[in-house]
């Protein structure tokens with residue numbers, strides 16, 4: 001590995017019609033093998049970056065922009081109506097001719113230090129490759145299913161969801177979508193707020209990468225009082241696809257009834273016998289709501305949110321808990337932030353977490369596993385079986401499982 005001494009690192013806020021921002025956008029696109037941006041795409045992307053308040057970092061050698069990195073603040077649901085400010089990392093690219101010189105390491109470690117100094121307890125990202133970020137203390141905290149539902153003549157739901165669905169213009173989701181998403185976001189641990197580029201994709205408008213797609217259609221779900229509580233946007237995959245298939249672009253429901261109602265709608269669309277979606281809940285209630293358990297095929301499983309705990313006490317005191325009890329958790333963190341032994345006392349849905357390095361631990365984990373455990377999405381018993389959670393007292397993993405159980409299903413669908 002080389003060194004970062006030859007580079008200068010500059011961080012600046014994204015700005016519209018700004019040469020530094022535009023150069024950064026073109027470099028980021030190159031890093032992800034996208035086409036060069038047109039003027040229109042540049043303006044649209046800059047607008048989104050500005051709306052998100054992304055802080056852009058570039059690694060420069062002379063005039064050459066060798067690497068890109070962005071960070072912005074968002075919120076993560078850690079309990080009912082509890083949205084924790086978090087730092088999101090995105091747009092990481094290093095030019096092939098500059099790779100493995102430690103540029104990513106430098107940008108990431110600088111950023112984590114700044115985020116921790118700013119008082120943020122959690123950093124998070126979604127990844128291009130699952131091999132990169134563990135070394136920086138990130139662990140998989142939420143994941144989604146790729147599913148395919150067979151909706152032929154035999155399809156039947158076991159119950160009738162309340163309310164109704166109506167077709168709407170996909171463009172209307174630009175205003176309707178954020179309202180519905182806000183309700184979803186308040187309900188599900190693991191949900192990260194949507195960022196600005198989302199809505200063009202969901203509505204079929206021109207995105208940062210593609211022209212407008214007039215094939216995108218949408219439907220909304222209305223509760224019994226006539227209020228919109230869910231939506232789906234989707235695309236017909238074409239007459240050459242067998243069986244004929246609708247692809248879900250986005251499906252967001254404020255509650256479980258709306259979720260099933262949207263699936264009932266999708267299953268009712270004529271001339272279609274298969275619905276595909278690549279962002280379904282990992283533990284999908286749909287499977288238990290249909291007559292034919294086998295009609296919902298799991299076609300893939302994908303990590304979504306990777307979490308890095310920067311402040312153990314603040315992060316774990318912020319989240320919600322179901323029961324009560326206590327445990328002592330020891331954390332080893334190569335970057336230092338989460339190092340230590342922590343006493344957890346949980347009562348009435350809240351934890352008091354105290355660092356006490358003299359305490360005898362019930363369990364020990366490394367920083368990435370702590371990130372995975374944070375929301376309670378993964379079972380501590382499973383992590384123990386994987387050798388990633390070491391038990392020092394009898395049934396310790398079972399106790400951790402009970403203590404960290406989430407108060408609602410852990411599920412997010414925001415890729416960033």
Ligand SMILES: CC(=O)SCCNC(=O)CCNC(=O)[C@H](O)C(C)(C)COP(=O)(O)OP(=O)(O)OC[C@H]1O[C@@H](n2cnc3c(N)ncnc32)[C@H](O)[C@@H]1OP(=O)(O)O
Pocket residue numbers: 031032089090091092093094095098099100101102103104105106125126127128129131132135
């Ligand atoms: C949040 C996001 O934006 S995800 C998108 C990530 N970006 C991409 O996938 C675009 C294509 N890839 C790239 O641009 C680069 O290869 C990057 C960003 C992944 C890595 O950048 P580099 O500057 O080469 O990484 P750097 O030299 O700092 O390496 C840091 C460490 O990560 C390791 N590493 C870097 N890339 C990878 C990889 N793809 N897989 C496994 N390990 C990796 C290095 O070996 C090094 O390990 P060590 O420090 O533990 O010995």
